[in-house]
Amino acid sequence: METHAYLPRSPWARFRTDRRAMLCLSVLCLELVLVFLLPPLLGLEPNVSDMAAGFWAPPSRTHWLGTDDVGRDLLARLLCGGQVSLLIGLSAAAISAAIGVPLGLLAGYRRGAWEFWLMRLADVVQSFPSIVLVLCLVVLTGPSAGNIVLVLGLLGWTGIARLVYGNTLTVRDQEYIVAVRALGASRSLILRRNVLPNVISPVWCSIPLRAGRAILSESSLSFLGVGIRTPQASWGSLIQAAADLTVLTARPWAWLPPALCIILTVFCLAGIGDGLRDALDTRSRRLPI
């Protein structure tokens, strides 16, 4: 006879049982603490040149990661660049979700013209090569952290809207929704109280993935030279500043740390997304032993 182990009831309790997801979350939290607390604690100045150390100085006691082409401390720029990259990633993902969830709900629940126009709009937005579209919009609006967040956020809603739309189509004709509707509940109440809680789980899973993608997009934009404004740093702009054959071959300290940070962060965000998916999936509450 097959026996079953019951997983904890709350999603957070279930998430905590996922070792890989917890490791990813811990690393990400540590990263956040480091990039936001270390610069003020250590008094790091990301935009001040140390002319005594010189340009492109190798790692030393004074500059643990060396200096860049302007003689600025690379550790300070890595940490402050991390603030920018993480803020851009998380903010863009939040904006995408804030737009995508209500639009997906409306399209799926109201259907008709709402469904047609919103989903066609999503088709149109998705039909453009995303990096080209983002590149054009950032060039038009001007490269700055705020504009990059807005552009990435405003263009990233389609995936989330489709996810919510698909799930809403499944949920809208369920008996409990029909019952609430028969009791005379308003449309907004039904959407908020009955539909949203039943379609939101996959969105939580996709937000970390979207944040990871936004970090990569910002890095790509910075690499292409239309990222944030000089002298502000981001992980992408640090790699872009090192995009020179001599630097790539002879000064790995200039580009390796930001590259590793991007890889680690995107990996952790993907791991958290996977963990959330498992924790929020009601079908995986009982696992056979």
Place this chain on the structure above:
Amino acid sequence: MKKLIVLLLALALALPLAACGPSQDTTAVVRYGLSNAWDTLMPYNSPSGSNYTRIVCDKIYDRLAYVHADGSLDPRGAVSWESGDSGMSVVFHLDENAAFHDGTPVTAAHWADTIALMTNPDCPALGRSVFNVLAGTDESGAAIPGEALGAEAVDAYTLRLTFKTPTTPEDFLLDRNREFYVLPTHLLEDTDPAEVMDLALWEAPIGSGPCKFVEELPGSQLTLQANPDYQLGRPGFDLLVITVMDKSNLLPSLMAGDLDYYAFGGNLSAESAQTAREGGIEVLEGTVPNSFYELMLNNETIPSSALRRAIDLALDKQALCLHTAQGLGEPTATDLTPGTTYTSSLTWSRDVAEAEALLAEGGYDGRTYTLACTSNRSGLAALMQQQLGEAGINVTIATVDSATLFSGMAEGQYDMAIASHTPGALPLWFTESRFSAGNNIFHVSDLTPYATLISQIKAAADIGTRQALVDELQALLASERPFIPLWFGRTLHAQSPTVDNIDYPSSSFSNENVWDWTLRAD
């Protein structure tokens, strides 16, 4: 039937495999890298007036002479030249073998008609100011109605250019040769001057240069073909493919064998030299300054000369030069090219305390100035921002492309901008074109003192008088500081591993001796 099907299938398999064999294509192609795109193939209509457009037009169109890096001159469109009319004119004897790519011989009438058309006030030529040295033109280079234009075809192969002030052939060619091209005016006879720039001809141009146009992917790639009838000889290749690529990819592409040469003169920095040598590329050092860096100032938004001098004193030019030129350059207080006939006793220094005093004197209100730069100079801009910040001058950096930078400065959009130029041997190579009503890029409110001195220098007959006037002009520039000279840089040249006879240093005058280039047989 079965055999037939098997045979057909075998054939179907064999055909694509046959295509995998060694290529039979024996076209000799020179792959040429360029870090910025040309903005037009019409040489007199470049919005940026950049050297990238000039170096491309240099291949398609012909010029009067070939200018070497040391200032010496060789014949090109003209075989010889001499001064006339007591120095007021120069007579060029044109090469009778020169012909346009459609076979039409190039005559003095083509040169005279080109100048007449481009100076026609109805013709919207953006590069017209190059003609403002000629008699019968105004400051913008437009022909003055009723006055005789200083471009005349004396006979079929003799061209006379008459100037407003005495000008030697050497002065004229060193200063203007790179902007004087002959156009196929026989194809423009029935065109309204106002519509010349809209012609489809400029999308597939016909010139008389060493290369013929084949095809263009605007902003990306230009394919040219060797002109077998070029008067100085047929280039030693069949095709010249000019590809725009990021500056950082030029040297790696040369080392990887994806490029044969890159403009300008295979320039590379001191720190890339070691990488290049390790990659098997020979590197030679340039002998004459090939770049001049300046900080352009908007004299309208920074109206006080005290403020402008404060900016000058706040900058550590040695550090800026070291950052960009890695030791291959000398900071300067003037725009006079080192090693030329004309010198200046002015020196530069950094004095933050004096800069702060001048800021107070100039009434600096703490406003934030916008410093424009191209993306490859963002590090330099960041260094300037810090140095100016140390003196209390607030600066924000705008990273833009080259064309936007110059148009933004012309429109007064930016307060400062970092620019570099190819220096000339003449004392007015920099100032003459920038202190005129037609091109007042520094937005100087009163050009009169500059214009007066510039015209006096041009009119001065002997070197001694000229030097004294040059000193006076430099003293005026130092006290008013309409722009800030930063440094003169020399360069290193990465030698092509596949093309011989390249005159690397002379590319700094935006001309390349492609007719001498030969692709190595191996």
